[in-house]
Amino acid sequence: MMADRLRRRTQSMQILSDHGKNVTVTISLGVAQMRTGEDADTLFVRADAALYRAKDKGKSQTVAAS
Numbered sequence: 001m002m003a004d005r006l007r008r009r010t011q012s013m014q015i016l017s018d019h020g021k022n023v024t025v026t027i028s029l030g031v032a033q034m035r036t037g038e039d040a041d042t043l044f045v046r047a048d049a050a051l052y053r054a055k056d057k058g059k060s061q062t063v064a065a066s
Contacts, residue, residue: 010026026059028062030054030065031050031062
């Protein structure tokens with residue numbers, strides 16, 4: 001929920017570029033919750049896989065690891 005809130009807030013911001021134009025920034029996020037007995041490497045692999053699924057879905061996505 002927090003990652004998706006961050007994604008939505010980022011997208012709603014208007015950022016003034018060096019050229020004086022407003023630009024919108026979007027982010028895609030892959031998130032994972034550490035499982036009991038899971039090491040950090042495995043956690044990062046799952047989060048990374050979720051990030052690639054988010055990117056495959058298009059701009060501005062949040063995907064939770066399975």
